[in-house]
Amino acid sequence: MSAPLLEARGVRVVRGGRRILDVDHFGVAAGETVAVLGPNGAGKSTLVQVLGLLDRPDAGEVVFHGRAVRPRDEADVRRRLACVFQTPLLLDRTVGENVELGLRVRGVPADERRRRVGIWSERLAIAKLLAQRARTLSGGEAQRVNLARALVLEPEVLLLDEPLAALDAPTREAMQGELGALMRGAAVAAVFVTHHRREALALGDRVAVILGGRLRQLGAPGEVFSRPADLEIARFLGVENLLAAEAEADSIRFPGGVALRREGGPDGAVTVCLRAEEVRLFAAGEAKDPGSNHLNGTVGVLTPSGDGYLARVDVGGIELFSRITRAEVALRRLDAGARCEASIRPAALYAVARGIDGA
């Protein structure tokens, strides 16, 4: 990662006697998008408010271009950032007036305002709405205007606080793709707050997991999702298979005697974190990959999930979840009760050490 453009260092925020944010270090570099993922009330929005210089922390500092932002510099630095919040909160004026509001405040000349509003309203497909009153817009249109209002400022850092959360599912999915393209196109440093794992995975160059006000893990999306730092993160990230086991060297032994090969990790009492998509199901005797672990079992309940199913499989006394497509179910005759073979790559068997309390 190149040098961070905007950082929070040792930031603590206490409200009503409760510590709601406690982050030693968080930073975003030019051109990258950091997706901040966490449940409701985890402190994600507070982090955005602190980074956006809209809320002063009780301790710590915000650093911009390597220099701590002093109170007297806040207004100037704030004008080089832009925030997009969950609720568009547009003014009761025309769409055009809303989009150019920040430019007016910055004293940008009328010609330049028109040029930038023209460019961004085209990119966000709201050019035809510019003369319309903002309160007549649909939720999706209003959020586009909200985005245009921020992007038209051509900020160095874009702070997005769950900008898609209030939208219906189809609009959210459509805008997710567009937003990713826009952020990449604008080459802006962006912090994207969400509690949707899919959005974080799709939009983040790095993913930060915040739980209970603390930054618990920060890394590449694949790394964070397949190798959660601890059990609590694994649970939050929705890892379907969390299995108690004993590990030693390259082997993991589950209660009941089933042993699987793995590629390193902690020894002793562990919890295996295994994504359901890593458990591949075949008809009995069909699995071909010699490098993988193979377990014979029986298909249990098939629960529709996304485009396919989440299948519960009983393999030698272990209950595993596997994600399979409708085509695989039909092709391999993996209906409930069918005999099957589960194939698991050793590298997918990621384990975290279990504490004394089992967590």
Add this chain to the structure above:
Amino acid sequence: MPDSAIYAEVAEITWRTLLVSGCALSFAVLLGVPAGVALAVRRSFPGRGIVMALVNTGMGLPPVVVGLLVALALFRSGPLGGLDWMYTVKAMVAAQAIIAFPIVMGLTAAGVQQLDPKLSVQLRSLGVGGPRLGWILLREARLSALAAIIAGFGGAISEVGAVMMVGGNLRGETRVLTTSIVQRTRMGDYETAVALGLVLLALAFAVNLLFTRLQQGGRR
């Protein structure tokens, strides 16, 4: 008194009523609206609760008490006696402005406070600050602000106790519709009192119609 003289006097009293209440309202709006916005925007400062309580008390201030206080201040022996405003239109304007000010301020503050608190955060994130932030929030709460002005005008034009005390109901100088109605009623001239009452109602209706059109026009 010939009819033409009566009409002329009614016209003069009506004009003075409008002038006094209009001037009082102008002062109340000029001071009360910014103060109301400031009170709404600054959500935490020492003594805010006391200021809110004072404003709310002021909204229900008895006009006769205002009249008494203004009179005490403007009497020759009072702290503002040197102004020589007692029994003048200026004193009446001051009394009505004091009555209308907390109404305008309190209702403006309530209207701005009703806006989503996140709007203020959103605007600050766009670089809006200081008086401009207040102005934009006021524009968003313009329906409430106009309701505050309408209420302030109603409080000013309808009161009688204060203007009677500080104006003295002097014919041709400080007589307004409300004081004139009281006087006519005391004289047993109910016919004129009712007629003046109707004029006052018509005046209040006309002004409020204007404000209401402005207010509802803002919704479109």
